[in-house]
Amino acid sequence: MPVLFGVVLLDLIGFGIVIPILPFLSPQLGADKLDIAYIIVAYAVGAGLFAPLWGRLSDRIGRKPVIMICLAGAALSYVMLGLASELWMVYVARAFAGSMAGNVGVASAMMADITHPQNRARGMGLIGAAFGLGLVLGPMLGGLLSGDQPGFVLPCLVAGVMSVLAMVAAAVFLPESLSAEKRAAAGVRQRSAVADSSYRILRDGGNGLLVLQFSLHNICVSSLTYLFPLWAGDALDWGPRQVGIVFGIQGAIMAVVQGGLMGPLVRKLGELQLLRISVTAMVTGLAMGVVADTMLFKVSSIFVAMTGATLCMPLLNAILSHRSPLVVRGQMLGIAGAAASWGRVVGPLLAGFNLALFGYHGAWLGSVFVSLFYLAWCYREYARRGNTSPPPA
DSSP states (O other): OHHHHHHHHHHHHHHHHTTTTHHHHHHHTTOOHHHHHHHHHHHHHHHHHHHHHHHHHHHHHOHHHHHHHHHHHHHHHHHHHHTOOSHHHHHHHHHHHHHTOOHHHHHHHHHHHHSOGGGHHHHHHHHHHHHHHHHHHHHHHHHHHHTTTTOOHHHHHHHHHHHHHHHHHHHHHOOOSSOHHHHHHHTGGGOOTGGGOHHHHHHHHTOHHHHHHHHHHHHHHHHHHHHHHHHHHHHHOOOHHHHHHHHHHHHHHHHHIIIIIHHHHHHHHOHHHHHHHHHHHHHHHHHHHHHOOSHHHHHHHHHHHHHHHHHHHHHHHHHHHHTSOGGGHHHHHHHHHHHHHHHHHHHHHHHHHHHHHHHHHHHHHHHHHHHHHHHHHHHHHHHHHTTOOOOOO
16 A cells, blocks of 8 residues: 555656646647636546556556556656647647546556455545645645746656656556456456446446546536636736645645545445535535635635545545456446546536636536536435445455
């Protein structure tokens, strides 16, 4: 667990570095607000197309080599972004980065491999804590490196170095969780072509609605992370430094909640009950954002929404891993990662169009509307299954 945590953390620090930069880099190359949404979408489309393939490949050749391949691709994508001199080069760099973004899904599959079902949510929480710390250190580092007169080559190169360091750490220290013997015992190599179908896996496992929640979750979160930097720049005249600090503080909250509180909360409340509470908090924060018109109120809405959202993804991953047999666990979590990525396609587009038509209040309201479907599923699932997790596959 500690080695996997460290590898994911290094990777996500690099990812986090570019978060406060993109909204300010792209306009320098002629982009408008809708272009920024399209750039975010380019990354998400790449991830949505390739995440199931990375998950399937990790089921066949092991988790470690796939993690290393994705890290190498991430490092190259940051160099491409840092050297971009025209807007189309930013699009290409981010689309390529998305196509190599299989690490979180594969790392989640690895965590499921090495944890007992009773501790699965805590293990997934450690992956989330690494994400949170990455959002502490990455955006703050990106904001500091970009400076008051934003320069973007240095932050992107540093992000690339972080991915290279993560790749070296994985090569030297990370053990394989799905050895050839385990893959053979699980019958991975003997699966039929039909069994590889994502549709068939979802249908046979009855996990279609569960996987849909990964999309709804990320529609809401990506809308928020798209809208807030734009609102802060327009209403408060903020730059990447201030936005990075806000995301950094939220990342610290994420790390504490996921790394320290996830296990005790799951033991006390159960996975589904905690998920229901967390989604409720996220909906509340988004609703606050609809009416917020001051810096303090808007930042508070971000913290409430993101703190609730922080717990959701590890819980969804844990629940899905319980319902996924080892033979398709990597592919299933890859499918979920793809669903999450398509949510990151829809979120910025929805928010961007709503922003153009209805302004910031209308754009936030659109996110609230989507989040209500997410919340309704949580209550329905809790009513159907109670507060017990399904037995491990």
